[in-house]
Amino acid sequence: MSSSYKRKIQISVTLRNESEPAHRSSVNSLQYDKSTGRLFSAGSDSIIRIWNTSNNDIISNDIVSKRYIQSMEHHCDWVNDIVLCCNGQNLISASSDTTIKVWNAKQGFCMSTLRTHQDYVKALAYAKDVELVASAGFDQAIYLWDVGTLTKLTATNNTVTTSSLNGNKNSIYSLAMSSNANVICSGSTEKIIRIWDARCCQKIGKLKGHTDNVKSLLVSDDGSQIISASSDGSVKIWSVGQQRCIGTIQLHNEGVWALATNDNWTELYSGGKDKMIWKTNLRDFSDSLLILEEDNCIQKILFVEENGNKYLWTCGQSENIKRFKISTSNSSQLVFKNVSDNDDDDIGGESKNNISLQLETKHLLNNYNILQNNTNNDEGKKNPHLPPDIIIYGAPSIRQYVVLNDKRHIVTKDTENNVDVWDILQTRKIGQHGKVFIDEVVKKYNKRVYVPSWFSVDLKLGMLQIILDETDVFASWVTAKEAGLADKTQETKLNYGGIFLKSLFNRWVKSTMCYNENDDEMDDSNNQTIFQLPLHTTIILSESSGRPILRSCVKDVGNETESSILDDLMPTWAKEAIEKQVPPKFNKIPFALIPYSANLNSTNNNKNPKRERLSATEMLQVRKIMEHVLTKLIGGNDGTVNSNNSYNSNTYNPGNNSYSINSNYNTNSQGNKMITNSLFNNIENKIELYCNEQKLDPDMDLRSVKHFIWRQGGDVVIVYKQIR
Known part of the structure; x- marks a missing residue:
């Protein structure tokens, strides 16, 4: 099986807390189960969370004890949409990791994963009467799934047949379906709404009229009407039978991203980039109310009516989720009345009846010209602020980072301006500095040392994600002294990438077998340097495009099932470092040694100085070069220079912690060792080295000199x- 995986595979690791009870980035979708009072939320941190909303206590920040029930973790990227099915028994999720997942909503575990899509899966639609789910995304494809079949999938019974709807030419952002699946429609950057009959996969038509991306869609239960919201700032109501627009609502100043209706299809709620939520009477499109103003752009509106009360759940470009209790009359709301008649549209064409609205105030508004394109009335003196009755608070997400020069530590700053320091090799936070300038902390921790980059960083989940790629994962060699490992000989050479991989997969059976078989041969080298990482540390194997192949964690890689999968999927470059204990090769840097001369920089000096050209591993300390100069170029028997000298030209031996110049002074003879040690004592007082007229620190390595x-x-x- 492993031979089939010739694709380029990356390994990514997420640094996080064991429990993540709060969203760390924007919340993209919501679903509510009336029978249990549970709210499901899908976040950009890849996690779906379940909340208890039946407790109507006063707003509290203590979401862990008050609201949080559990997390549903299996996705590797943003969860863009979710739908509850089978009377709340199951939940379907769509993600930017290109997968669709089927969940047991009651117990919160993943039942199966669908990998049919080839790009981000952006939207889902659900036909409750026939238990059919549709999915769509950036691959321009729409797939239809029978929920009953999906919930019966097992490890052995893992084949599912799907139907597809063709015709889309652009990335799909929105999807909606009637309750019996007789109408399904999609919206995309094509600015067109395409319609099919999902029961027979037959095209019905397409609706033109929007001038920008169609971001949200709704279909009435009977399939007779479609409501669309667009980044062009408009909301349109369409007749499916007539295939024309029967109303255009221009209420928002910016793009409209979210729509919701009540169960009777008589009230429409719209929100988006301008942070406003408007209510429109679907029996009279001219009757609109400004319900509330949010703090952030709105990505999802969920209407819930229970116990005689009406609620709006909202989420968006914030980690918080809010619930607003709304009423049919509110003295602080704006009312807009239509003063023009509806004009007919051409079939499939753009609406001509852009509703002209005139401001009629029930309460003075301040600094809010909501319809600057439709009215110049500026009587408003105050914004409506309807307070939420429930707030589910999120946690700060990381938005800025600086990788320190040692390429082991990262300084981060989150959305609450907290600055922290992380140790990558230990996958944990090691310092919290509060609300300070990030540059101050970077300056405090940074050292004048150059270590090549061996990983890349991604913040898309609101958490630190470290990505390992075969092109540079083994690029960083350091000494035990530089790595701060007191239990190692100071000159022991360590490879950060190799250490990290062995630490991640230390519980993997292949890694364990290798150590057991070679215990007698193991020396004090890079091979035995392993950090005990937090067991919850997430590990993801994915293609270079980001498409995941496997999601696991440090604790689970030793399980029989996970171990078998890893044996098939682990990329060769990682397997050799973990399983075969093959040490990465050192990088070498060529350099030239020139004796100091007072006329060295003079243009009148016609003689070229005697030059010795060498190459050495990039980690060679300046002190070793000083030793070479002292013994070979100044203290040598004949003082001649060999232009072909090379440090450590042989293959690196992990057990050899020194850089041999030659056997004249690196010998097993005890007497010669004593002479050599005496010669090198206080070498700083005997030799000085310069580069670009800067005196070199003996403890600096060759790559830092070059950089x-x-x-x-x-x-x-x-x-x-030479110092006389």
Whole structure:
């Protein structure tokens, strides 16, 4: 099976808390189960959460004990949409990880995963009378799924047949379906609404009229009407039978992203980028009320009517979820009346009856010209602020990061301006600095050292995600001293990528077997450096495009099932480091040694200085170069220079912690060792090295010299000077 996976595979790791009871980024979709009072929310942090809303206590920040029930975790990217099916027994979710997942909504576990889509899955639609779900996304495809079949899928019975609807030419952002599936429609960046009969996959027609992306759609239960919302700022009501627009509502200043109606299809609620929610009477399109103003752009409106009360649940570009109790009359709301007659439209054409609205105030509004395109009336003196009766608070998300020079630590800043420090190798937070400037913390922790990048960072989930790729994962070699490992010989060479992979998959049976078989041969080297990572640390194997192949965690990689899957899917570059203990190769840097001369920089100096060209591993310390200069170029027997010298030209031996110049002073002879050690004592008082006229620190390594001081191509030129 492994031979079939020739695709480029990346490994990503999410640094997070074991329990994440609050959304850490925007909330994209909501579903409500009236029978249990449970609210389901889908977030951009890849997690679906379940909330208890039956407790109508006073607003509280303590969401863990008051509202939170559990998290449903299996997606690897934004969860864009969810629908409840089978009277609340099951939930279907759509994600930017290109998958659709079927959940047991009562117990909160994932039952199966559908991988039919080839790009982000953006929208779902549900026909409750026939238990049919439709999915659509950026791959321009619409698929139809029988919910009864989906809920019966198992590990062995994992084949499902789906129908598709063709015709879309652009990425699909919105989808809606009537309760018996006789009408399904899609909206896209094509600015056209396409209609099918889902029962026979037959095209019905297409509706033109919007001038921008169609972001939200609704279909009446009987399939006779469609309501659409667009980024062009308009809401349109369409007759499916006549295939024409029967009303255009221009209430919003900016794009309209969310729509909801009551069960009787008599009240329409719209919201979007302008943060306003409007109520429109669907029996009289001219009768509209400004219900409330939100704090953030609105992405989803959910209408709930129970116990004689009407509620609006809202979510959007915020980590918070709110519920508003609404009434049919509110003295602080605006009323707009239509003063023009409806004009007929051409079939499939744009509406000509853009409703002209005239402001009629029941309460003075302040600084709010809601219909600047439709009216110049500026009597308004005050915004309507309907307070929510429930707020489910989210948690801050990371929005800024700085990778420190040591390529092990990252400083982050979240949406509440908290600055923290993270240790990548340990996948945990190691410092909290509160609300300070991020540059101050970076300056405090940063060192003048250069370590090549061995990972990339993604913040799309609102949390730190570390991505490992075969092109650079083994690029960073450091000494035990630089890594701060006191239990290692200071000159022991360690590879950050190798350490990280072994730590992540330490519980994997292949890794364990390898250690057991080679215990007698293991030395104090990179191979035994393993960090005990938090067991909940999430591990994702995915294609380079971001399409996930496997989601697991440190705790589960040792399970029999997970271990078998990893054996098939693990990329070769990672498997060799984990299973075969193959050490990555060192990178080498060429450099030249030139003796100091007072006329070295003089243009009148016609003689080229004697130059020794060498190459060494990038981690070679300046101190080692000083030792070479002292023994070979200054203290040598004949003082001659060999232009073909090369440090450590042989393959790296993990057990050899020194860089051999040659056997003249790196020998097993105890006497020679004592002479050599004596010669190198206080070497700073005997030799000075310069690069670009800057004196070099003996503890700086060669790559740091090249990055911070040389800063150009070609051989690094180092000038040596003997101190008399």
